[in-house]
Amino acid sequence: xxxxxxxxxxxxxxxxxxxxxxxxxxxxxxxxxxxxxxxxxxxxxxxxxxxxxxxxxxxxxxxxxxxxxxxxxxxxxxxxxxxxxxxxxxxxxxxxxxxxxxxxxxxxxxxxxxxxxxxxxxxxxxxxxxxxxxxx
Amino acid sequence: xxxxxxxxxxxxxxxxxxxxxxxxxxxxxxxxxxxxxxxxxxxxxxxxxxxxxxxxxxxxxxxxxxxxxxxxxxxxxxxxxxxxxxxxxxxxxxxxxxxxxxxxxxxxxxxxxxxxxxxxxxxxxxxxxxxxxxxx
DNA sequence: TCTCAAATGCAACAATGATGCAAATGTATT
DNA sequence: AATACATTTGCATCATTGTTGCATTTGAGA
Numbered sequence: 406x407x408x409x410x411x412x413x414x415x416x417x418x419x420x421x422x423x424x425x426x427x428x429x430x431x432x433x434x435x436x437x438x439x440x441x442x443x444x445x446x447x448x449x450x451x452x453x454x455x456x457x458x459x460x461x462x463x464x465x466x467x468x469x470x471x472x473x474x475x476x477x478x479x480x481x482x483x484x485x486x487x488x489x490x491x492x493x494x495x496x497x498x499x500x501x502x503x504x505x506x507x508x509x510x511x512x513x514x515x516x517x518x519x520x521x522x523x524x525x526x527x528x529x530x531x532x533x534x535x536x537x538x539x540x541x
Numbered sequence: 542x543x544x545x546x547x548x549x550x551x552x553x554x555x556x557x558x559x560x561x562x563x564x565x566x567x568x569x570x571x572x573x574x575x576x577x578x579x580x581x582x583x584x585x586x587x588x589x590x591x592x593x594x595x596x597x598x599x600x601x602x603x604x605x606x607x608x609x610x611x612x613x614x615x616x617x618x619x620x621x622x623x624x625x626x627x628x629x630x631x632x633x634x635x636x637x638x639x640x641x642x643x644x645x646x647x648x649x650x651x652x653x654x655x656x657x658x659x660x661x662x663x664x665x666x667x668x669x670x671x672x673x674x675x676x677x
Numbered sequence: 678t679c680t681c682a683a684a685t686g687c688a689a690c691a692a693t694g695a696t697g698c699a700a701a702t703g704t705a706t707t
Numbered sequence: 708a709a710t711a712c713a714t715t716t717g718c719a720t721c722a723t724t725g726t727t728g729c730a731t732t733t734g735a736g737a
Binding site for chain 1: 606608609610611612613614629631634642644645648650651652653654655656657658659660661662663664665666667668669670671673674
């Protein structure tokens with residue numbers, strides 16, 4: 406699926422900023438921060454445009470946001486595009502990267518009476534395979 | 542355990558700001574934001590002092606931070622004080638409250654080869670028991 | 678090509694995280 | 708109880724991020 410098709414499917418205008426963001430996020434194996442995405446984009450966009458593009462893409466479930474700590478926000482393609490289901494996220498303490506763990510499904514949690522869950526976010530922090538190798 | 546004792550145990554100076562924060566957090570059944578804590582404090586402290594107090598208390602594992610979305614940060618007593626172990630957090634979409642689910646332990650996730658986990662954060666979003674009742 | 682809603686760029690503001698430094702304060706010692 | 712010193716505070720200041728209003732520009736259908 407191409408970025409343009411995704412935009413069309415969602416009745417979103419094809420603007421170079423949106424198209425660029427989707428393409429960058431689609432290629433990357435890791436979730437990317439706003440700045441990491443900006444660096445890989447061809448055009449130069451105003452911060453507001455960028456911000457609003459993220460918001461739009463997120464609202465249409467084309468990308469999803471992963472918040473590690475406050476002040477550390479990353480974006481990745483959404484499940485509805487990748488068709489890989491709900492998954493845990495991994496944050497590497499060493500290289501600060503964030504990855505969608507497509508093979509690690511979210512487990513079910515039993516809540517006390519009266520509580521109902523709609524969505525569960527799992528963030529696993531540790532050392533990624535890349536950084537582990539470097540220690541050997 | 543009193544706030545003063547906690548500070549002493551960690552070799553931290555007993556300042557009214559730190560003492561106040563611990564007391565407020567200790568009493569509350571819910572995790573509280575910076576502003577919610579400030580409102581309940583007697584004294585009036587500079588924002589920087591406040592910020593640095595949180596940082597110190599967090600570093601000494603007296604309180605812990607729960608990040609819901611970026612821009613939504615709450616604080617609660619840490620496990621090392623409550624002795625209740627690692628637990629999931631619950632965020633109520635309706636009333637915006639955050640609670641430590643002491644009875645909901647973190648489950649183990651099987652990671653791909655090469656990845657090692659140090660810590661797992663689980664945030665369950667939904668409707669809390671209070672808000673559910675109100676719908677009846 | 679024209680039209681119009683939608684998106685962009687710019688200005689501006691709020692909230693939050695963070696640091697340097699002088700003044701004030703907590704605590705151990707005398 | 709007074710002193711001394713390291714720690715903490717308050718203030719100024721700055722960077723980053725989230726957010727909104729508005730005039731201009733642009734995408735896409737007629």
